[in-house]
Each structure stands twice: as structure tokens, then as C-alpha cells.
Amino acid sequence: MRDVRDALMVARDSNGKLVRRPMSPHLQVYRWPISMALSILHRVSGVALGVGTLMLTWWLVAAASADDVFDRAQWFMGSALGLLLLFGWSVALIFHFFSGIRHLFWDAGHGFDAPAYNTTGWAVVIATGVCSVLVWVVGLAVW
Amino acid sequence: MSGTPHIDMLRSPLGRARGLGSARAGSHHWWAQRLTAVALVPLTLWFIFSVIHLSGASHDRVIDWMSSPWTLAPMLALIVATFHHLQLGLQVVIEDYVHEERLKVPSIMLVKGLSVILALVCIVSVLKIGL
Numbered sequence: 001m002r003d004v005r006d007a008l009m010v011a012r013d014s015n016g017k018l019v020r021r022p023m024s025p026h027l028q029v030y031r032w033p034i035s036m037a038l039s040i041l042h043r044v045s046g047v048a049l050g051v052g053t054l055m056l057t058w059w060l061v062a063a064a065s066a067d068d069v070f071d072r073a074q075w076f077m078g079s080a081l082g083l084l085l086l087f088g089w090s091v092a093l094i095f096h097f098f099s100g101i102r103h104l105f106w107d108a109g110h111g112f113d114a115p116a117y118n119t120t121g122w123a124v125v126i127a128t129g130v131c132s133v134l135v136w137v138v139g140l141a142v143w
Numbered sequence: 144m145s146g147t148p149h150i151d152m153l154r155s156p157l158g159r160a161r162g163l164g165s166a167r168a169g170s171h172h173w174w175a176q177r178l179t180a181v182a183l184v185p186l187t188l189w190f191i192f193s194v195i196h197l198s199g200a201s202h203d204r205v206i207d208w209m210s211s212p213w214t215l216a217p218m219l220a221l222i223v224a225t226f227h228h229l230q231l232g233l234q235v236v237i238e239d240y241v242h243e244e245r246l247k248v249p250s251i252m253l254v255k256g257l258s259v260i261l262a263l264v265c266i267v268s269v270l271k272i273g274l
Contacts, residue, residue, distance in 0.1 A: 043236060050229050057261050057268075063205050064268035070202040078199075090191075097187055100180050107177055135191060143199040 034121040042099045045092040052089040090135055095128040172231060179228035186221040206272055215273040219266060226262035230255050 013019045030036075062073035076082045102120050105111050111120055193214075197205060208214055233254045241247040 046229075046232050047236060050233055053225065053229060053261055057265050060265050060268040063202070063209065064271040067202050070205070074199075074202075093187065093191070097184070101184065104177065104180060135195065139195045139198050142195055 033118075034125075035117050038099060038102075038121050038124060042096065042103070045096040045099070048092045049089070049096055052085075052092065055085060055089065087136070091128065091132045094131050094135070095124070098124045098127045098131075172234075176228065176231045176235075179224045179231070182220070182224045183228060186217060186224060189217055190221055209269065209272040212273075215269065218269050218273075222262055222265045222269065226258045226265075230258035233258075 009021050010018060011021050059073055059077070062070045077086060102111070102124055105120075111117055193208075197208060200208075209218065234251050237247060237250045237254065241250055
């Protein structure tokens with residue numbers, strides 16, 4: 001027994017026999033409540049946006065370069081792959097934006113009880129959906 | 144238990160015994176992450192509106208737009224806040240999932256270094272256009 005925590009996992013059953021204590025069910029056993037899904041999604045979207053900063057950097061570098069370099073970057077953004085990346089990036093940004101505001105309210109001490117965080121959780125999901133559609137409808141209309 | 148006098152401590156007795164704990168920099172990290180988050184709320188909104196406004200724009204129009212101090216200043220603020228917020232967040236993600244010290248420390252260095260470089264590349268590009 002190398003780890004001290006292992007010592008606490010051994011106990012005697014009602015017959016006096018040494019047994020390992022049962023483990024509590026792990027993460028994947030539970031039905032995912034909205035709070036759990038949004039918590040990990042906030043992280044995932046944050047990391048994805050980190051990768052997305054490469055696209056922002058590329059666009060700014062292209063804008064600071066000659067016309068043909070910029071045109072090539074603009075062409076890529078308008079291609080199927082470019083649009084897919086932009087779409088993913090915009091949804092991640094909008095979600096992280098609303099979810100982040102929810103986090104800031106928690107940090108200020110509001111919205112910790114279950115009804116509140118379920119309501120605000122779904123509000124984040126709905127706001128993300130509505131704003132993503134809105135941004136793309138307006139964006140493509142302007143294009 | 145409620146009647147007995149006791150002292151409430153956030154640090155566990157085990158943590159105290161091990162002599163490990165906050166290096167007194169934790170609250171600054173937390174605060175900087177919140178501060179950049181608050182700054183990014185208006186800056187992100189501004190950026191989204193700008194990108195929509197500029198979708199399909201020619202190079203000349205983008206240069207024209209970026210040359211205004213009213214674009215340049217929020218753009219620089221956005222870049223600084225974004226990359227600062229990013230490296231603080233990625234540091235926490237690495238600290239949470241990478242437990243091997245030999246892998247954790249270089250990973251954090253790499254993430255922070257890359258964030259600084261990318262931020263500088265963005266800043267230089269924007270200044271090159273705008274100044």
C-alpha cells in the first residue's frame with residue numbers, strides 16, 4: 001500500500017472480513033445536468049477561442065501586408081472551410097461571452113441556488129443560439 | 144458543536160502540515176482574469192459589430208477603418224485584454240489537467256510565451272496599419 005489514501009479505502013464488512021470500500025459512482029454515471037455541461041463547455045470554448053486567436057492574428061498580419069496577401073486571407077475566410085471555422089469561432093465566442101457574464105454574476109455572489117443557475121444556464125444556451133443566428137444573418141446580408 | 148468555541152480556517156490541517164499552500168499570488172491571478180473578462184464584455188461587442196460591418200470589405204476600407212484612433216485604441220485594448228485573459232485561462236486548464244511537473248511547467252511557459260508573441264504580432268500589425 002504505497003498511497004496513504006489507499007489505507008482509507010480498506011474496511012471490514014459485517015462478517016469482519018477485510019474488503020475494499022465501494023467507490024462512489026464516477027462522472028460518466030450521472031445524467032448531465034445543464035450546469036455540468038455548461039461548466040465544461042465554458043472551458044472547451046475558451047481553449048477553442050485560444051486556437052481561434054491564430055485566425056485573428058493571421059487576418060491582422062494580412063491586413064498589414066500587401067493587397068494580394070490580404071485578398072488571399074479574405075478569400076480563405078469566404079471559402080467553405082473558412083466559413084466553417086468562422087462559424088465555429090463565432091459560436092464559441094458568443095457562448096463564452098454569455099457564459100462568462102454568468103460567471104461574473106456568480107463571482108459577485110448572485111445566482112447560486114439551483115433554480116437560478118438552471119434558469120441562467122438555459123438563458124445562456126438560448127441567448128447563444130439567437131445571437132449566433134442573428135450575427136450570421138446580418139453578417140451575410142452585409143457581405 | 145455549535146456551542147463550542149472554534150476557529151474557522153480555510154486551510155485544511157493536512158495542507159498546514161505539509162507546509163504547502165498559496166504562494167500569495169493566487170488572488171492576483173483570479174482578479175486579473177475577472178478584470179480582463181469585464182473589459183472584454185464591451186470590447187467583444189464592439190469587435191463583433193465591427194467584423195459584421197467589415198464583412199466582405201476591400202483592403203482599402205479595412206486600412207481606412209483601422210487608421211482611425213477610435214478604432215486603433217479599442218483594437219489595442221482588445222488585443223491586450225484577449226491575450227492576457229487567454230494565457231491566464233490556459234494556465235489554469237494546464238494546472239488542472241497536467242500533473243507531471245516536468246510537463247506542466249514547460250507547457251505553461253510555452254502557452255504564456257506563445258500568447259505574448261501572438262499579442263505582439265497583432266499589436267505590430269495594427270500599429271503598422273494605423274500609424
